[in-house]
Amino acid sequence: MRWxxxxxxxxxxxxxxxxxxxxxxxxxxxxxxxxxxxxxxxLPTGGLSDSLGRRPVMVAAGLISLVGLALILTADSFAxxxxxxxVQGIYRALDSGPLEAWYVDAVQARDPDADLSEGLSxxxxxxxxxIGGGALLAGALVALGPIGSIEPLAVPVVVAAVFRVVSVLAxxxxxxxxxxSMSWSASITAAGEVPGVISGSLRLLRRSxxxxxxxxxxxxxxxxxxxYESLTPIRIAEVLDDADRAGAIMGPAAAAAWLASxxxxxxxxxxxxxxxxxxxxxxxxxxxxxxxxxxxxxxxxIGLVVAFLACYLADGASSxxxxxxxxKEVTGEHRTTILSLSSMVFQPASALGLLLLTNVAEAASxxxxxxxxxxxxxxxxxxxxxxxxxxxxxELAGDVEGPPAGSIS
Numbered sequence: 001m002r003w004x005x006x007x008x009x010x011x012x013x014x015x016x017x018x019x020x021x022x023x024x025x026x027x028x029x030x031x032x033x034x035x036x037x038x039x040x041x042x043l044p045t046g047g048l049s050d051s052l053g054r055r056p057v058m059v060a061a062g063l064i065s066l067v068g069l070a071l072i073l074t075a076d077s078f079a080x081x082x083x084x085x086x087v088q089g090i091y092r093a094l095d096s097g098p099l100e101a102w103y104v105d106a107v108q109a110r111d112p113d114a115d116l117s118e119g120l121s122x123x124x125x126x127x128x129x130x131i132g133g134g135a136l137l138a139g140a141l142v143a144l145g146p147i148g149s150i151e152p153l154a155v156p157v158v159v160a161a162v163f164r165v166v167s168v169l170a171x172x173x174x175x176x177x178x179x180x181s182m183s184w185s186a187s188i189t190a191a192g193e194v195p196g197v198i199s200g201s202l203r204l205l206r207r208s209x210x211x212x213x214x215x216x217x218x219x220x221x222x223x224x225x226x227x228y229e230s231l232t233p234i235r236i237a238e239v240l241d242d243a244d245r246a247g248a249i250m251g252p253a254a255a256a257a258w259l260a261s262x263x264x265x266x267x268x269x270x271x272x273x274x275x276x277x278x279x280x281x282x283x284x285x286x287x288x289x290x291x292x293x294x295x296x297x298x299x300x301x302i303g304l305v306v307a308f309l310a311c312y313l314a315d316g317a318s319s320x321x322x323x324x325x326x327x328k329e330v331t332g333e334h335r336t337t338i339l340s341l342s343s344m345v346f347q348p349a350s351a352l353g354l355l356l357l358t359n360v361a362e363a364a365s366x367x368x369x370x371x372x373x374x375x376x377x378x379x380x381x382x383x384x385x386x387x388x389x390x391x392x393x394x395e396l397a398g399d400v401e402g403p404p405a406g407s408i409s
Contacts, residue, residue, distance in 0.1 A: 007134020035351025
């Protein structure tokens with residue numbers, strides 16, 4: 001329920017502003033507002049989740065997302081779209097990390113030596129299915145045409161808002177945090193602890209070369225992800241010369257892509273058990289760069305969609321491994337803050353990627369912009385070396401699970 005509304009926005013979130021009169025460069029600048037807002041708020045919201053609790057932060061995130069969806073639905077100018085993306089940035093900052101941190105803490109409370117990679121991969125599989133289902137539903141809604149005065153590309157936004165309401169209610173009902181007090185006094189005390197949590201997390205990052213490298217990977221990935229997440233619908237619309245048809249095609253294409261992502265997440269634990277988590281993360285990230293570059297070779301929609309699916313297969317395989325390496329280096333006290341720090345790098349990198357790649361696309365071509373994105377992802381691969389070396393040392397010492405949580409390498 002958390003990811004289904006996000007999946008519904010994927011096929012239309014770049015096409016709707018263009019259909020309402022924005023240029024490519026204006027779209028890039030408007031969407032970049034989300035990344036910069038996330039950059040400013042990631043650490044404070046992560047610290048709030050670590051001190052106050054995961055559940056209230058997730059509920060607040062869902063409610064703010066509804067405001068952003070309402071703005072997207074009614075936006076008709078660059079300024080309003082920029083405001084809508086900025087509000088969505090507040091949502092992303094609050095939503096970044098609390099659910100995954102809650103899960104990891106719950107697992108480690110039962111079994112400190114639990115294999116996180118398998119559980120995170122299963123979570124990635126569920127998320128991929130949910131996003132894929134949302135994208136498929138969005139494509140069907142666009143294909144059905146307008147509903148009353150709502151144009152086809154805006155219909156999925158309305159339905160996504162309905163599902164977001166259900167997601168908030170489900171979070172309130174299902175996410176239980178034993179020992180967390182929701183009184184006003186406890187909330188005020190928790191809010192006062194946020195600066196200390198943030199400073200402790202920054203000290204942890206400063207002392208760990210592995211964490212530093214993993215956070216830097218988010219920088220490269222944030223730029224490169226724009227190549228296939230945001231530019232593919234534009235490229236298909238360019239090939240077909242029809243934004244509505246592109247939106248209808250991107251629905252099933254995005255659905256299939258996230259199902260491919262789910263498949264990658266489901267299969268990757270088998271590979272990691274054979275070659276190790278760090279090796280798997282690096283290999284799948286390199287495959288992702290290769291597949292993005294492959295997207296530039298096709299002039300027709302069929303080949304482009306096939307390469308698009310391969311990108312998501314590699315993405316689904318690499319993400320759980322990357323997050324497993326990250327979780328091995330932190331404890332519950334700083335878990336959401338470190339996740340937020342990682343996202344804090346990813347989001348502005350995505351914003352810069354939008355500015356860079358949309359301007360490259362406008363000045364040269366969409367395929368040139370995709371190639372730049374592929375290079376950015378490839379630059380992330382050597383940054384897995386510190387984690388690989390630590391994993392190798394643990395293997396030689398007989399510890400196949402790698403360094404204990406919170407270790408400094």
